[in-house]
Amino acid sequence: MMRLSFAVSLLLLLILSGCAVNPVTGKNEFAFVGESTEISTGAENYGPSRQMQGGDYTAHPQVNQYVRQVGQRLAAVSDRQLPYEFTVVNDSTPNAWALPGGKIAINRGLLMELNNEAELAAVLGHEIVHAAARHGAKGMERGMLLQGAVLAATMASQNSEYSALATSGAGIAAQLVNQKYGRDAERESDYYGMQYMSRAGYDPAAAIGLQQTFVRLSQGRESNWLTGLFASHPPSQERVDANRQTAATLPAGGELGTERYRQSLAPLLADREAYQAYDEGRNALQQGDTDLALALADKALRLQPGEPLFHSLRGDIRFKQQRYDDAVINYDRAIARDSQYFHYYLQRGLAKKQLGDTSQAKVDLEKSNAFLPNAPAQEALGQFALDQGDTLRAKQLFASAAQSNSAVGQQARQAYIRLDMVENPHKYLPVSLALDRGGYVVILVQNNSGLSVTNIVTTLQFLDNSGRLRRVSVNVPGVLRQDEQRQVVTGVGPIATNSAKKALAAQVVQARTND
Known part of the structure; x- marks a missing residue:
């Protein structure tokens, strides 16, 4: 009973000591995660988050520069100064997300659906509020409170040590990107995001039209939207009405930036057909139709030879066909255009492994795993370690890879058990x-x-x-x-x-x- 009272008192002390004023809303709230933790968490997970979402968009650097300019214009008028960063992720799924500490990303696919700069400002302003109002940090705190409850029960029962936060690999990055905000957080981000739009000189009414478009698309149940933006930011008529009420309280007018948006996005928009061919080719490959996939990859490359994803798709097709020499050539071309994406090194490493080029395969697989801890690289590196008689290293790699629910994660789990069975x-x-x-x-x-x-x-x-x-x-x-x-x-x-x-x-x- 005394242990339970101590545990409850400890939790009450944490709650009382964690009170703070939200920098955006001005409301008193609990704040167990300090600003330095927010910033470091966002910075540490920004790279892995972008890697697992598709990597950075590199075909036209001026598009990234434009998005950064719009984002920084909004960040300058926000209620909280953070080390904001804005990046375009190279994925066709319409999506945008924010990590604690101001690390924000918008997918290539969403940029291609917007009509003007004001709509882009609505998206980025919304994400800025998620960071500035500590919505991501609150998600972290909810996890801490849950673990605090476990801590109290544990102390009450056996007074054992308990680790409040434990992460491994890229797990926390996936949780931060995929977390779903509650209705209050979405309303706050809509409301204050429109305030930021107005302060920065944009027409806040663009947020109304954008939300109306989202509602219409959600009713159409287009799969790429349902798995993208709408999964974490569900639209509703209620949000449309709330945006309309907010706009009525703000100065009328402001910039739409329609022509500036079209000019700045022109290189990307010109590649729409190429990315459509790529997406169809990727789907054909997943269905096992390598001939169709290859034809679509070649079409995409004819339309835009500078996009590394298209070269990588061709490499993946050749890998599937067990033409590993040809696959390596295509991965070389992808890496020559973008040397910072894990998938290209992973696939080239696996192809070189098939060709018996162990030393170069290990270099590529290690580099892939450095960009994004991933099960295929770890499983292959574990096999190399096992071949060299380094059982301890092999077990470590297999154990890490086994955390994945993928087929290769299951293979790694079995490989780990084969080794561990001897000792345990x-x-x-x-x-x-x-x-x-x-x-x-x-x-x-x-x-x-x-x-x-x-x-x-x-x-x-x-x-x-x-x-x-x-x-x-x-x-x-x-x-x-x-x-x-x-x-x-x-x-x-x-x-x-x-x-x-x-x-x-x-x-x-x-x-x-x-x-």
Whole structure:
């Protein structure tokens, strides 16, 4: 009871010490995540977030420069000064997102759907508010509070240490990008984003039309919108009406910047057909139609040879066809145009692995993993380490790759278990004990490894007739298939007294996978 009271008091102290004024809304609220943590979290995860979303758009650098100029114009009038950054992500899905600390991205696909600079300002202003009003930081705090509740329960029950925040690889980046904001956060971002538009000289009414367009598109249920912007920023007529009310309170007029937007985006907009061919080619490759995919990749390249994604698609097709030399040539061309995207190095490394070029494959795979920790690179590097006899390094790489739910993540998990089974068979083969009708000990072995296992040996601890503690080895015959349970008669017994029953214990001490 005293431990529970201490835990509750600790949580109350954290809550009382975490009060602060929101820099945008002026409201008092809890703020357990400090500004330095916001900024460092955003900075650390900005690169991995962009990598997993498609990498930076590089075909026309002037497009990025234009978006940065619009973003900084809005950031200059925001209620909170942060190290704001604005980047165009090279993906066709219409989307935009903000990380804590002011790291903001907008997808190429959304830029191609907007009509003017004021609509771009509406999108970027909305994302600026998410960062300035600490919406991402609040998501982090909700996780901390949840873990705080676990901490209280843990302290109350066993007073054990508890790690409040634990991340690995790019997991936190995925959570930050994909987090869904509540209705209050969306309303705040709409309202204050329009305030920023007006302060920066844009026509805030553009936010009304933009939201109306979003509502119409959401009703059409276009899949690329549903998986993009609408997944994290769901539109509604309520938001349209709220934007209209906000606009009525702001000075009328302001810039739309229609012609400036068209001129600045002209190089990107001119490539619309090329990106459509690329998207269709990528889909054809996923469906296994390499001939159609290749024709579409070649079409995209004819229209825009400077886009590295198009060269990479051609490389992926050749890889699928097991033409690894040709694949490497295409990945070389992609990297020559953009040397900062993990996928190109990953695929070139895997192609070189197939060609037996181990040293260069490792260089590419390590570089890919540095840009974005990813299961395919880690699994392949784990195989290289295993081939070199570095079991410890192989296990580390396989364990990291196994965190992925992908097929290659499952392969890595199995590879890890094969190695770990030698040292820790009990982790995968739990045992339970029972007594038969005659009071003799029966061992039940369960295979939870996901693999077939053989050469299983258990130790059985028991009290002999003289009361001495003894241990014997018990073999489990044959092969134990995955998810199979095996009953083994030990011949130890009869066990009659409570003290003898309490002394019983068993554990698998030896096993190997059957492959």
